[in-house]
Amino acid sequence: MDGKIENIQDAGLSAQFVMDGLDIMVENPKCELQFRTPFELLVAVVLSAQCTDKRVNQVTSELFKTHSTPEAFVNISQEELEEKIHSCGFFHNKAKAIKSASRDIIERFDGKVPSNFDDLTTLAGVGRKTANVVMAEAFGGDNFAVDTHVLRVSNRLGLAHFQDPNKVEQQLCSIFPKETWSKLHYQMVLFGRYCCKAMKPECERCVFNCSCPSSRI
Numbered sequence: 001m002d003g004k005i006e007n008i009q010d011a012g013l014s015a016q017f018v019m020d021g022l023d024i025m026v027e028n029p030k031c032e033l034q035f036r037t038p039f040e041l042l043v044a045v046v047l048s049a050q051c052t053d054k055r056v057n058q059v060t061s062e063l064f065k066t067h068s069t070p071e072a073f074v075n076i077s078q079e080e081l082e083e084k085i086h087s088c089g090f091f092h093n094k095a096k097a098i099k100s101a102s103r104d105i106i107e108r109f110d111g112k113v114p115s116n117f118d119d120l121t122t123l124a125g126v127g128r129k130t131a132n133v134v135m136a137e138a139f140g141g142d143n144f145a146v147d148t149h150v151l152r153v154s155n156r157l158g159l160a161h162f163q164d165p166n167k168v169e170q171q172l173c174s175i176f177p178k179e180t181w182s183k184l185h186y187q188m189v190l191f192g193r194y195c196c197k198a199m200k201p202e203c204e205r206c207v208f209n210c211s212c213p214s215s216r217i
C-alpha cells in the first residue's frame with residue numbers, strides 16, 4: 001500500500017467531499033457540444049465518440065445548416081454524409097448509425113427523439129452513454145453518463161474499480177444522490193478533460209491531491 005489510501009471511501013471521505021471538491025474544480029459544469037434540438041444533440045453525441053467536442057462543433061456548425069432533422073439525414077447519401085463528418089473519425093460507422101437512428105425515429109417515434117431512456121437505447125447506434133447524455137441534457141433527466149473521462153476520474157479517485165462503463169455507472173449511481181448525477185457527469189468530464197488528464201494529470205493544482213490514491217505528488 002505504500003501508505004497510500006486505496007479507496008476514497010475506505011478513507012472515510014464522503015460523497016459530499018467529492019462533490020465539494022468538484023464544485024471547486026469545476027464551478028460551471030455544462031455540455032460543451034453545441035445544439036439547438038434534442039435531435040441535433042443526439043447527432044452531436046454520436047459524432048463525439050473518440051473525438052473532441054471542439055471538432056464536433058466545427059463539423060456540426062456547417063452540417064446543421066443543411067441537415068438538422070431525421071428526414072434530412074435519411075435523405076442524404078451515406079457517402080455524402082461520410083464526407084461531411086470525415087474529420088470526426090470513424091465516419092463510416094457514425095454515418096451509418098446517424099442514418100439508421102434517423103430512420104428509426106421517423107418510423108417508430110413519429111419523427112421525434114424519444115424522451116425516455118429505454119426507447120432511446122433501441123435506436124441504432126445509441127448506447128447507454130449517448131442515451132444518458134440526451135436524457136440529461138435534452139430532457140432534464142437525472143442521468144450519469146460514463147464516458148472515457150468519467151471512467152478514468154472515477155477509477156483514479158477510487159470511486160470505482162472497473163473498466164466497464166456500465167459497472168462504473170452503477171457504482172457512481174449507488175454513491176451519489178440521484179439529483180446530482182447530471183451535474184457530476186459534466187463536472188467529471190470537464191475535470192478529466194482539463195485537470196485529471198489521461199496522459200499528464202495536473203495533480204499539483206488538484207484539490208484531491210492529498211487523498212487521491214492516484215496522486216502523482
Ligand code: SF4
Binds near residue numbers: 156195197215
Ligand atoms: S490528484 Fe491527480 S490523479 Fe488524483 S484526481 Fe487529482 S489530478 Fe487526478
